Structures are given as structure tokens and as C-alpha cells.
Amino acid sequence: MNSTKIKILNAAEYLFATHGYAETSMRQITNRANVNLASVNYHFGSKKALTIEVIDRYLSQLMPDIIANLKQLQNKKEEPSISAIFSIFKQPLLTLNSINDGGTVYFLKLLGRGYIDSQGHLRGFITHKYQTELRFIRQAFHQSCPQLSEEELFWHLHFALGTTSFTLSASDALTDIVKADFNTELYLDDILDRMVPYISAGFIRQGNLNV
Template sequence: MTSKQNTQQKILDAAEKLFAETGFSATSLRQITSMAEVNLASVNYHFGSKKELIQAVLQRYLSLLMPRLDQEFTQLLASQHHNDLGKVLSVFVIPLLELNKVQNRGTTLFLQLLGRGYTDVQGHLRWFFNHHYGRTLDKFVLLVQQSCPALPASEIFWRLHFSLGTIVFTMASNEALKDIAAADFNEIVEIDGVIKRLIPYLAAGIAAPMQTAG
């Protein structure tokens, strides 16, 4: 019994590290099993396929993060105050940083995985996410709409996707950006620093005034 959990755990740990570093498609099962020091066939034995392994790796974080976010969104929606956009976005900070409790560098790893999920073309991931967490996402979109009553829904749609791009790309290239910042500006930036830098940028972008003339 302990050996089974051990093997699954070892595979998940190695997989998430390699997936975050080099993407899902570019990471082979042989790399994973070799880093986890388990037999190649054990991935298919325990998870069924590579696809299901990818989903399991993400699910470890999503099952913790999404209920917390859902709770926060529900709370904000229930309060009768006007919710400032900066406040709505700040809701993400603490739940994201608490992923570090799952394991070392959990927040960074999860956000990198999220980025890979969008840049790798893994159709099954989009379905997987919408199927499990679509409701939570809807609440968030509603909150943003309430905090930006001047913007039409379609404009918010576009700007939220622009923002998703910012997050995903930043996290996917997070390591490189940190290195450059350290070399060029003598700045040591950790993941929470990046997240807090992102908030004002995203808030300003999402709430930007509409262009008047085409």
C-alpha cells in the first residue's frame, strides 16, 4: 500500500517539475520515470495514459485552489458594496500563494503548468477545466463586469483574455524573466513579487477607457 502511493507520488512530483520546465508535449514519459526512479510502464499502470497523468498533475493544485476561489467570489458577489477591480483581482493572491503549502515552489509550478496548458495545444485540458470549474469562472467574470459597468460584455471578454495571456506568458517564462531582472536591475523578485506587480498592470488594462474613434 505504501509503495503504491509512493510510486504515484514520485511520478506526480517528477512530472509536474518537468512539465513546468519544458511543457507537456516536449516531456517524455521516459524522462519522467527516469527522474522519478520508477519503471516506465508504471505511468500507464497507475494513471492509464499520458493525458490522464497531465490532468492528475493539474488536479492536485486545482482541487485545492478552485474551491477557495469560488468561496471568495461568492462572498464578494453577496456583499452589496461596489467591488473595486483591484480588490477583485487581489482575491487571487492569497489562495495562489497558499499553493506553496502543497509543496516547495508550489505556486510557481502551478502557474507555469497553467501556462503550459494554454500554450501547448492540449485540447483535453480546456475541456477538463471548463467541465470541472466553469461555474467558478462565471462568477469571476460577473464580478469583473460589475466592477466595470461602463464596459460592454464583449470588451470585457477580450480584455480578460488579454490578461490571461499576460499571466500565462509571464509564468511560462518566469525563470528567464527573473534571471534577466537580477542581471540587469540587481532585482531579486520572487513569485509573490511578480504577482503583486501584475495586479496594477492588469487592473489598469482591463479598466482602460474605450477607444473613442476607430
């Protein structure tokens, strides 16, 4: 296969996720990927196009997976449990690790940065390309949890995304602080163990879903 493209994507996603889009230069990317500087523009056209392809490598797999899970949920009669709802996203997200090692975390970090990026290139691309998928997700979700309005679902999902993205993006900082203050060595799993109950609590708060 054309391994240069893959090498660039892997290097870029790491640097974008850990340092940010603007903070990473093409030379950092090509150095890390061990490829020539010009190869990025040759294969992707521009830096902006690269950032989009980096995140779309994950989105193009994630979206169908989530939709499949939702359709499966639609066939069931009873009201879904909170854990059933979470696994709608959890399983597809974890599958992203098959694309690249650590892909799940990279993707979530990148997605968060995409929201915060003020120019909104990424967000514009996502909402345009996956317009129908996003709409389907919202509606099917609402259908399965009718006690939550579409707007409530929207907000709860984004709050959960915010907590996740921030925590993952700041995981280095948090690890440092915990080490200095509590003298505890922290790993990603520990952070997630703390975070999931927090997210769940806020998510189900108004909905009265069965836990």
C-alpha cells in the same frame, strides 16, 4: 499514503511547467521521481491522463476557493476596489503552495501552456469539468463590476493571464537577459513586483474602478 503517485505528480509538474508537455518524456519523469517507468501508466493510465491530473490537483482546490471569495464579495454593497478584485484570485492562488512547494507558479505556467497547446485536451477537460464553476465566476464577477461587460471581463482576465503565464514561463530567459544586460541578479519576487502594476493598469483601464 501512496507516495509513488505524489512523487510522479511532483516530478511531472516541474518538467511540464519548465520544458512543456511534449518536450518531457516519461523516462525523464520517472527518473526525476525515482520510480519505475511503468508506474506512470499503472497509476494514471497514460501520459495524457497524467497531464490532466497534474493540473487538476490544483484546479480542484482552486475553484471552490475562488467561488467562496466571490460569494463573500456578493454580500457587500459597495463597488469593489481593484485590490479586492485581485485578492479574489490572489489568495486562492497563493494557497496552492500548500499542495506542493512553488505550486502557484507551476500552476500558472501549466495553465498557460494548456491554452497554447493546440490539441486542446487540457482546455477541453477544464471547461467540461468546471463548466458550472466557470460560469458562476463570470456572472458573479460581472455582477460585482457591472460597468465592465462580461466580454470585457473575459478579455481582461485572459490578457492578465497571458502576461502572467508568459512572464513566468519565460522567467528563466528574462533572468538571463537582465543579468547579461543590466548585470542584476533577478528573483521571482522582483519580476512579480514589476508585473502586477502592469496588469492592473490594463485591467482597470476602461472600467474606472476605484484604485
